[in-house]
Amino acid sequence: MVAAHALGPLEMQVLGLLDGVEPMAVATLRDRLAAAGHDLAYTTVMTVLVRLHKKGLVQRKKDGARYLYARSGRAASVSAGLLTSVRRALFQGDRTAPIAALLEDESLSVDELRGLRRMIDDALERRG
Secondary structure (H helix, E strand, C coil): CCCHHHCCHHHHHHHHHCCCCCCEEHHHHHHHHHHCCCCCCHHHHHHHHHHHHHCCCEEEEEECCEEEEEECHHHHHHHHHHHHHHHHHHHCCCCCHHHHHHHHCCCCCHHHHHHHHHHHHHHHHHHC
């Protein structure tokens, strides 16, 4: 299994952009990266996707002359491992501190805070 620390910052960002809803072409991911302030060459994005594919974190399927990329099932466990590492390093293992830190983030919109509330309410409901 790929350790979370084995992913570079750009690999993490590309993996995060693959939302799991629909597979994406390299050009689509490049456009999303550009919208986030990362103006990268097409070949750079393609190289990152190939590396993620080799690590088993991204699936690809042929669509004409191009490939479409999507997160693999393993990607979720690597993401969870990365978050656990960050929580341990920055919050001394406290499981609620990262959420509390989010609540203090002044850049979060009211809609984003309401979204967090809905997620917490849903989790509480599932647990009875």
